[in-house]
Amino acid sequence: MNKGDLILKLRGVSKQFGAVTALQDIELDVHAGEVVALVGDNGAGKSTLIKVLAGVHQPTAGTIEWCGQPVSLDSPGTALELGIATVFQDLALCENLDVVSNLFLGHEIDPWALDEVQMEVRAWTLLQELAARIPSVREPIASLSGGQRQTVAIARSLLLDPKIIMLDEPTAALGVAQTAEVLNLIERVRDRGHGVILISHNMEDVRAVADRIVVLRLGQNNGVFTNETSHQELVAAITGAAENSVSKRMARKQEEASA
Amino acid sequence: MSDASQQLDRADSRVRHDEGIAGALRALIDRVRSGDLGMLPVIVGLIVISVVFSTLNPVFLAPNNLVNLLFDAAAIGLISLGVVCVLLLGEIDLSIGSMSGLSSALVGVLWVNSGVPMIVAVFGAVLAGALVGLLYGFLRNKFEMPSFVATLAGLLALLGMQLYLLGSTGSINLPYTSALVKFGQILIMPDWVSYLAAILPGVLMVFFGLKTMARRREANLSSAGRSVLFAKAGLLTAGLLFCVYYLNLGRGLPWMFGVFTLFVIALDYALRRTKWGRSMFAVGGNAEAARRSGISVQKIRLSAFALCSSLAALGGVFAASRLASASQQAGTGDVNLNAIAAAVIGGTSLFGGRGSAWSALLGVIVIQAISNGLTLLNLSSSLRYMITGAVLAIAVIVDSLARRSRARHGRA
Secondary structure (H helix, E strand, O other), rough: OOOOOEEEEEEEEEEOOOOEEEEEEEEEEEOOOEEEEEOOOOOOOOOHHHHHOOOOOOOOOOEEOOOOOEEOOOOOHHHHHHOEEEEEOOOOOOOEEEHHHHHOOOOOOOOOOOOHHHHHHHHHHHHHOOOOOOOOOOEEEHHHOOHHHHHHHHHHHOOOOOOOOEEOOOOOOHHHHHHHHHHHHHHHHHOOOOOOEEEEOOOOHHHHHOOEEEEOOOOOOEEEHHHHHHHHHHHHHHHHOOOHHHHHHHHHHHHHHHO | OOHHHHHHHHOOOOOOOOOOHHEEEEEEEEHHHHHOOOOOOHHHHHHHHHHHHHHHHHHOHHHHHHHHHHHHHHHHHHHHHHHHHHHHHOOOOHHHHHHHHHHHHHHHHHHHHHHOHHHHHHHHHHHHHHHHHHHHHHHHHHOOOOHHHHHHHHHHHHHHHHHHHHHOOOOOEEOOOOOHHHHHHOOOOOOOHHHHHHHHHHHHHHHHHHHHHHHHHOOOOOOOHHHHHHHHHHHHHHHHHHHHHHHHHHOOHHHHHHHHHHHHHHHHHHHOOOOOOOOOOOHHHHHHHHOOOOOOOOEEEEEEEEHHHHHHHHHHHHHHHHEEEEEOOOOOOOOOHHHHHHHHHHOOOOOOOOOOOOHHHHHHHHHHHHHHHHHHHOHHHHHHHHHHHHHHHHHHHHHHHHHHHHHHOOOO
């Protein structure tokens, strides 16, 4: 896989939940060595799209091509096998299991006689790469803080050396240093030739790492931008109008400042 | 190499690391206080039961009475072992009693009435159990039918089948000279085998413990320390040796209980050391997370229900061999509740995701001790039912309180 090769191609993907159309005619391309940011307001369909790609939901229409081959992502297992790893917004960790078990869940080393020593060593190595502050990998997840859980979820996505990593709001629960670590990590993953799909409400983070910014609005594509695009333009695309609550607030603040 | 700060898992200065025997004790006390009770309810229960019943009737602690107790415990214990599997997923099987009764009827009809070889009849009964379990799993997977409803329906349906099979005769006596009945009534380990069985666990524990320790040291991880390992193994061996010595003052250790223990060891290995076992705990803890990790939740459910019903069927065979008959009463009455109570008393949570195979063995000894003690006092079954019901209620309350305490202390 060379840098710039098309890994994932979505055409006309739609998803309906009963009467609600969560996604309609979505187009999305992800290339090797590229960070694609997926932005949009609440309810724009970002998480639904991620879940379709993770095999959690099945699309009602449309085609998904993986390295040029049409594929159907009918279960999370299929997506993982293809090389699509996901960090879900709700993290999807098992609170009753310890960190090592969660990292290797579904992909344990030596299925008939679990190799706990090797798994623990790899867990520590992986967590150190992420500069994670986890006190003990043998404590159940229930005893970890939100940020620590986030790190465990990210570490788990890296474990299988996937081609594409999808991160749904990865920095929402993180501290300053760890946010920077995650952004570094995203760049490192990209430089290794993987594709990254990043969902974030934080425009600063998005601009910092994204090569392309795909805007979703009400379940539809609403333009593709680069990190040179101005903040106003992005907000306009996200909210669907140049005249929106964000621009009104900015104008009011400016008026107040000049008055 | 031995410098603690260099070790991979000892880099974080915020964590207290409990070293040595004192440290292990301190960690144990911490765990219990935060609601991780482990074996504590069983030990407290056994002490209370022994004191109460032996003051009321000294025969209770006589070696031969305890031998009988172990004979009786094996059948319920096997059924309870299956219950552990479904409880781990947060499911339940209420038809285990009926399944065990049906299985004993199947053995009676196939073997005694139709002349099928005994081994084949037993296999047939266990296979029937597996099929019933698969059906429950299918209903749960395809129709999202809550397992307590599906198995409640099964309770009645299987009981009906048992009555139908035994219909013409009412009960079938198993031949007294057969291996199956001997197994359930008189087969006792020779003294040397029982002592070997008492020593072996400690030896294996030290052997594998040292091996793991060496591997961990090689991988630059900390390990609990030899003193703790030797202390644990020593305590275990001393305890087992005493039990075996005491039982050998009477008839000795029943093979039936030995076979049950082997099943417990096998399931314990499967749950703790295999991918299947890890998946069981994951599905019980958070089924959606398990699914997103690529685990087939449906297959895990099928396997758990099938295992539960198969073990219930085998338990039914054990019960039939103990009573030397397959009757309409087999598997009715308190069998269901005793098996479920045993698993819960032993420390397997009703809420899923927590438990161990050993809880079946420990819990069934408590339950059987109560039942045995009450029988010695010549109490009618009406009182026995009431007391067993109360014990189950207490066990569930302890489970719920421990769960709440664990949540408060940030443990799952």
